[in-house]
Amino acid sequence: MNRGFYTLAENLPLKPGISLLRLEGDSSAFQRPGQFVQIELPGYFLKRPFSVCDWDEGGFSVIVEAAGSGTRELLALPSGTALLVHTGLGNGFTPPDSLGLGEDLLLIGVGTGLSPMAGLARRYPEAKVLLAFRRLEDAFGQELFAGHEVCVTEDLLSPLVAIPHRFFCACGSESAMRAVALHDRAGGQIAFDVRMGCGFGACMGGSKKTVHGYARVCREGPVFEKEELLWED
Ligand SMILES: Cc1cc2nc3c(=O)[nH]c(=O)nc-3n(C[C@H](O)[C@H](O)[C@H](O)COP(=O)(O)OP(=O)(O)OC[C@H]3O[C@@H](n4cnc5c(N)ncnc54)[C@H](O)[C@@H]3O)c2cc1C
Ligand code: FES
Structure with missing residues (x-):
């Protein structure tokens, strides 16, 4: 884990209230x-967690949705703002090596859970992509998956059966991830964007x-093997 200052370099709106932010600085802690x-965030005790969308030598990007006061303030910051960021947290996706370029891989992003799927899509150019939203008019971010076969849906479960795949990587809310785990027969890995507390291992939040x-x-986590998760009734 690293902690350092990053410069907010770009705020690219993907739709009202949701932006792709680029932060420039040391990206050496990112692995997967x-x-x-x-x-x-200045004035807030708890730090705000976000999945890394992708990174390069000069920095990284995150997708931020205005969910409360902290994210609204973050989205309103001007370019050039310096932010303190803890990087390289969590374990990341590790699809089996046998997937090669990813023709048998399905990337499942629900809402802002599509963010890490964009980074995976760049590494697995033949992966198929399933983007699910509560309503089709909420959809965003398809442009991050150029060159891929992308299914955008408000019905998460039917495409899981219809799209052939041997392995999946999925990210989203707890209820959506539960549905994926219980309906998709393939093996896979699941990341949660659940409500967290301290963020460094002390509170079990x-x-x-x-x-x-x-x-x-x-x-x-935030990534777990499908087989290791137990779901409460
Ligand atoms: C591992 C992980 C990855 C995430 N990735 C993304 C992402 O890529 N894009 C994105 O837009 N959001 C993501 N979230 C959710 C994001 O962290 C919250 O929406 C954000 O912290 C809300 O802050 P707020 O001040 O606007 O809201 P408030 O409701 O005012 O926040 C109050 C407190 O609750 C926490 N909190 C509130 N909602 C959530 C939530 N859904 N998940 C976690 N903590 C929450 C906040 O961190 C804060 O401590 C992720 C969460 C986790 C845990
Ligand atoms: S948020 Fe994970 S232990 Fe506190």
């Missing part, structure tokens, strides 16, 4: 899509029940 960052006991999304 699925990892997250915690952004310190947002823990998940697994075959190994309770696991912290911020430390043992």
